[in-house]
Amino acid sequence: MLEKLGEVIRKATNRIANAIFLDKNLMDSVIRDLQRALIEADVNVHLIKELTDRIKKEALDERVKGIEKKEHMIKLLHDELIKILGEHKQLKLKKGQNRILLLGLYGAGKTTTVAKLGNYFTKRGHKVALLGLDVHRPAAKEQLKQLAERNKLNYFIDEKENNAVKTWKKFEKDLKKYDLILIDTAGRHSLDKSLIKEITALNKDIKPTEAILVMPADIGQAAKKQAREFQEAVNISGVIITRMDSTAKGGGALTACGETKAPVYFITTGEKINDIEEFNPKAFLSRLLGMGDLQALIEKVKSATDDKKQKQIQKRLEEGKLSLDDVVEQVKSMGSMGGLDKIKSMIPGLGSAKIPDKMLGTQEEKIKKWEHIIKSMTPEEKENPEILKKQTSRISRVAKGSGTHTSEVRSLLKQYDMLNEMIKSGTDLDMSHGFSQKQIQKLIKKFGKRKIRRLG
Amino acid sequence: MKFDAGRQKYEPDLEEIKKEGFLKKVTSKISKIKISEKEFEIYSEELEMLLLENNVALNVAEKIIEELKYRIVGKEFLKKEIESEIKDCFKEIIEEILITPFDVVEKVKEKISDQSKEPYVILFCGINGTGKTTTIAKIARFLKENKLSCVFAAADTFRAASIEQIKKHGEQLGIKVISNEYGSDPASVGFDAIQYAKKNFINCVLIDTAGRMHTAKNLLNEIEKIAKVCKPDLKIFVGEAITGNDVIEQAKSFDWAIGIDGIILTKADIDEKGGTALSVGYVTKKPILYLGTGQEYNKIVVFDKKKFIKDLGLDDNKSNYNNL
Numbered sequence: 001m002l003e004k005l006g007e008v009i010r011k012a013t014n015r016i017a018n019a020i021f022l023d024k025n026l027m028d029s030v031i032r033d034l035q036r037a038l039i040e041a042d043v044n045v046h047l048i049k050e051l052t053d054r055i056k057k058e059a060l061d062e063r064v065k066g067i068e069k070k071e072h073m074i075k076l077l078h079d080e081l082i083k084i085l086g087e088h089k090q091l092k093l094k095k096g097q098n099r100i101l102l103l104g105l106y107g108a109g110k111t112t113t114v115a116k117l118g119n120y121f122t123k124r125g126h127k128v129a130l131l132g133l134d135v136h137r138p139a140a141k142e143q144l145k146q147l148a149e150r151n152k153l154n155y156f157i158d159e160k161e162n163n164a165v166k167t168w169k170k171f172e173k174d175l176k177k178y179d180l181i182l183i184d185t186a187g188r189h190s191l192d193k194s195l196i197k198e199i200t201a202l203n204k205d206i207k208p209t210e211a212i213l214v215m216p217a218d219i220g221q222a223a224k225k226q227a228r229e230f231q232e233a234v235n236i237s238g239v240i241i242t243r244m245d246s247t248a249k250g251g252g253a254l255t256a257c258g259e260t261k262a263p264v265y266f267i268t269t270g271e272k273i274n275d276i277e278e279f280n281p282k283a284f285l286s287r288l289l290g291m292g293d294l295q296a297l298i299e300k301v302k303s304a305t306d307d308k309k310q311k312q313i314q315k316r317l318e319e320g321k322l323s324l325d326d327v328v329e330q331v332k333s334m335g336s337m338g339g340l341d342k343i344k345s346m347i348p349g350l351g352s353a354k355i356p357d358k359m360l361g362t363q364e365e366k367i368k369k370w371e372h373i374i375k376s377m378t379p380e381e382k383e384n385p386e387i388l389k390k391q392t393s394r395i396s397r398v399a400k401g402s403g404t405h406t407s408e409v410r411s412l413l414k415q416y417d418m419l420n421e422m423i424k425s426g427t428d429l430d431m432s433h434g435f436s437q438k439q440i441q442k443l444i445k446k447f448g449k450r451k452i453r454r455l456g
Numbered sequence: 457m458k459f460d461a462g463r464q465k466y467e468p469d470l471e472e473i474k475k476e477g478f479l480k481k482v483t484s485k486i487s488k489i490k491i492s493e494k495e496f497e498i499y500s501e502e503l504e505m506l507l508l509e510n511n512v513a514l515n516v517a518e519k520i521i522e523e524l525k526y527r528i529v530g531k532e533f534l535k536k537e538i539e540s541e542i543k544d545c546f547k548e549i550i551e552e553i554l555i556t557p558f559d560v561v562e563k564v565k566e567k568i569s570d571q572s573k574e575p576y577v578i579l580f581c582g583i584n585g586t587g588k589t590t591t592i593a594k595i596a597r598f599l600k601e602n603k604l605s606c607v608f609a610a611a612d613t614f615r616a617a618s619i620e621q622i623k624k625h626g627e628q629l630g631i632k633v634i635s636n637e638y639g640s641d642p643a644s645v646g647f648d649a650i651q652y653a654k655k656n657f658i659n660c661v662l663i664d665t666a667g668r669m670h671t672a673k674n675l676l677n678e679i680e681k682i683a684k685v686c687k688p689d690l691k692i693f694v695g696e697a698i699t700g701n702d703v704i705e706q707a708k709s710f711d712w713a714i715g716i717d718g719i720i721l722t723k724a725d726i727d728e729k730g731g732t733a734l735s736v737g738y739v740t741k742k743p744i745l746y747l748g749t750g751q752e753y754n755k756i757v758v759f760d761k762k763k764f765i766k767d768l769g770l771d772d773n774k775s776n777y778n779n780l
Binding site: 046189 | 628671701703731
């Protein structure tokens, strides 16, 4: 994701930095590259013209003193890009009941996002209910129900009712005891009068504390107008950009935020429940430029790992008892963070590392196999895997029983050893709050480099 | 984000462009200023800007301008004729880019007339949330109206409630849905549906697949497998008419994976900027068959090249879409 835009900006910055002095020719060609990159990212064309005109004008401003022109230009570039990305604002829940209304075009990913947000805030200790008010699309309520059940979230739907306002009234009382209600609405667009009427009616009745516009990252020049008209119907307080895991660069959606003056709260990056992250423009830009984003990684670790499970593992670690089940649990939570490809762009210096595609896709299959392997073990073997290594006949038995190869059983044992070693060396490993920044750096030092060298 | 100071400067024309169609705007601008051949370049930036504004992808817009330049520069025109010459030239280029769509009904009829009892199989693919399932329901209704029977294959076994969704469409349209459990192999669902169609003399099998990101290699492999197992007669890429530059990557990836035969653009009612059709038509060299224009089953129209060009503003009278 985003590599191309990042590359262009990186190259532009390098070209300026390496030039002996900044002349008009160089500036024009840099600006042309930048314009192209931004157009390809679907940023509104008028906006691009505005900002590049501004850079041109200010870069050659003779009055700027005490700072080299080249540096000035690089700074201007960064400032303008930060402006496109918008302000950083967190979605903070207030005391009392929070009602968050999600709306947007068809197929933007509202229902999936409702479930992701539900999971996100439940993990952070809120009492969350999902409310399905998409009464138009066939099986939309069923979809919310399945997502909620799969992730153990509370949900309210009325399968028979086809009036959204009535559904809200029906559940209003039951919903009183929740401190966060996430409301899924039908997809609509600004030209559809009856649906716009419905959303304004809902807005009036529900009085949402936040109204969030959900926009797909690949939307083009239509984004601006849609955002403006949604803003007119309902007061948009924030934006969530979906499908950020593709080649799309989200420029259209970001332009939309400029239009509504609403901050981007989250971006979503995949089909799994944990593929959602808080949006921080500065960190995002640093990732775009290949400088990594540790904060996002830490947040991701937090939402991927269950508080209770972490404490449990923590306790077992302290007692020095680590079973194979724990290993799988750890690897699984790594997997639910989105796998290696998503994690690597967040680690400084790793963004440009080339990891073979094969490597990225096989993680999940591996974990599934490991689970089979563990199921084929006796309780004794699970608690004390060392005995497997002593008696190789056990390994072949387990491999046969789980339908795997002995090498796969051995690779699981290796992983177990690695984790054990890690624990022994790091006495201060407190994972009750997820990993700390220090620990992650330690991990990169320990495993990352070695792995990269091997893969490269 | 605040751009208030500068914004006014570039905004006011926007509404007008939409009403009149952008090409009319372009040509009026050029015709007002007497343009010689070489002066073309001065205006090409503006021309390109207007294409981009209408959601044509950057690469494609550049290619069109290049082509136009090639055809215009170096020729002699009367000042009066410049406008119509540029118009005609633009029309020509766009007509060349857009391939005339074929008639799906004819294709189905052709296949089923050969007595082999083999049904006509259509596979739908695309990224998440473009409206594949809705489009399938629309196509089924349209085929039914043409006295062709259909069966749905619920091969989206991944997304929550996708099977329920297509079943609801099946109920409303009176069409049998072949499905399996969530998480089951989508290719086998398609295969089962084809077997069912053979046994029950059904003309057409419509295979719904899960939305997949074109960047997910493993999911592209999966659709390759579906295509291999089901051997569809027609592979349709379902994209959104509002997608920006990324539509190029999307269409290319699917075309590369399974070799698409045609394109349906959905959500064409959301915005009047039709540039996506040009972009996707240009990179795939495949025809755009239909446009989805709303939620109801009859909101689908045959992509009409002439009308598309008309709506860009090359002619004065704008026509309305007639639903199928």
